[in-house]
Amino acid sequence: MFAAVHADRSGRIVLARDRGAAVFDGRAARALERAIPLPLGALVEPLVDRLAMGLDRTGIARSLGAGRWAVGVRLPAGFVRLGHPAYLTNDASPLTPGRFAAVGADERGELVVAAEAIEREDQAGEMPESSLAARIADGLRERPSSRLVRQLARCAKDYRCRAAANAFLHRADIAVPVAAPVNEHPPDGIAVRAQPDAMPTELAALEPTTAEIADLAVEHLEAGGTMVAFGRACEGEPLLAARTIDLAIAQIRARTALGSIHLETNGSVPSALHRFAEAGLDSVAIRIGSARSETYERLHGPRGYRFTDVRASIDAASEAKLSLAVIVLVMPGLTDRERELDALVSLCGALRAGSQVLLRDLVADPAAVVRVIGAGEPLGVDRLLARLRAELPSLRLGTVVRPLARV
Known part of the structure; x- marks a missing residue:
């Protein structure tokens, strides 16, 4: 014991x-x-x-x-x-x-x-603060007029954002903020956008131009970075900034074929996702707190969309042959209820072979979830994991998006 x-x-x-x-x-x-x-x-x-x-x-x-x-x-x-x-x-x-x-x-x-x-995490380790500070200073000196570089420098220094720091280290993935608006309003005590390495302290306020985005992205990918990502934790919903992002993607792909262009989204606007795919998007991760519409809408508090739109975005990503991941926000006592698990297996079972199911802990007060959803009988997260592995053998079970190319 x-x-x-x-x-x-x-x-x-x-x-x-x-x-x-x-x-x-x-x-x-x-x-x-x-x-x-x-x-x-x-x-x-x-x-x-x-x-x-x-x-x-x-x-x-x-x-x-x-x-x-x-x-x-x-x-x-x-x-x-x-x-x-x-x-x-x-x-x-x-x-x-x-x-x-x-x-x-x-x-x-x-x-x-x-x-x-779930998997071995092999991302590069942290750089000492003094070395990172020197790299940030170099980046600001080299690009003094770039508002986007200044924003990422602040995110890296003040909020210790790994994906922002990578922009100055020229490694792995970078997050590109575009000040997209929010269309999810979860109940108090629940945060559906938080990520393992980035709890949003404030939403990014900068609205960069497509040229600023393309310049930063191309430099990162040509210097050895692997991925440029839209829609990380400090952002609102990137599908609501479709005009800016699809033009930026097109400009990036007109200048380089290197690396992956990635989107993390709630999947609320399928038509915008289709536009991104046509512009050159490589991969998308669609985030859900539940595969049941009733539970999803109570957790996420969607504004201007429904769970049917999320399902349509998953279908659109498959039709466009994007590398697709479904991010499942796992909450012991909720995700492992039998009805929730049945719905999740059904949704993921329809994904194309080779797609990813990414498990991330839902950031929430357990009392808030019980208050919003009600109590239920859990099977246990260990049994949830065993069933996903047994019934979804053609999918990759993980926790982080890998820089996969278009398939």
Whole structure:
């Protein structure tokens, strides 16, 4: 049995060896049974004002006591959580979006986390801050008139955005902000746009010209970068900025055939996606919190579109022979309900062979999800993963988009 852990008021992690580790499965607190050693890059955080729970000798989950805060782990890319931290709150506690996994300690006192590895994440490691700062300074000096470069410099320095930093390192993928408007308004405590390496602190305000976008993209791809991406976490919905983006894609492809041009979207405007494909888009990832229309619309709060439009965009991507990924926002206690899983398998089972199903932890307060969707009986995320692997053998199960070319 794993031991419970908690944080004291100073934030220090403390083992409670006389209590068993507990996990919240979306319906109830129970024993933490499946866990792995803390992965490299995982962040352990105290959950202030959330009273930690542990199992007593009879197996009942109880509070560990006043001032003993719960502890959660934010997982790096490549992993998905199996359960939430178990804690108690009062009715006045604010809803706080998060993607925390339950944590405990093994017999040696080493931390373990309720998670499963989906794939090995092989992105380049972080560059020391001093070296990155020098690269950013060089980039600003070389392109003093580029508003887009100045925006990415701010994102890299102030918000530590990896995809913005890559624009100065000339590696991997870069995110191009275009100040697209928002057409999703999820309920309080739920954030459907957050990503593993980018929690949007503010929406990008810059509206770059197509020439600014094309110049940055071509330079990145010709210097060794692999991907230019629209629609990352700091953006609104890129399909609502169709005129800017489709012209930019056409200009990029008129100047270079290197790398991939990628779009991350909620799939709300199928006609715009078709335009992007005609302009030269290579790949698209369409994000869903559920494959059931009723659940989807409660989670996402769509404005001006419905889940039928999302399905139409998935079909449009397949017809255009784009490299297609469906990003599934996984929430223990919701995604692993039988009806939700049936709908997900049905949707993904219709995808073209070689398409990707990308699993990412939904950023949400578990209490908010129960409030919006209602309680349900979970099967377990481990069973969800087993069924996806068994019934979707022709699809790639992962967590991050790879720079795949048009197929």
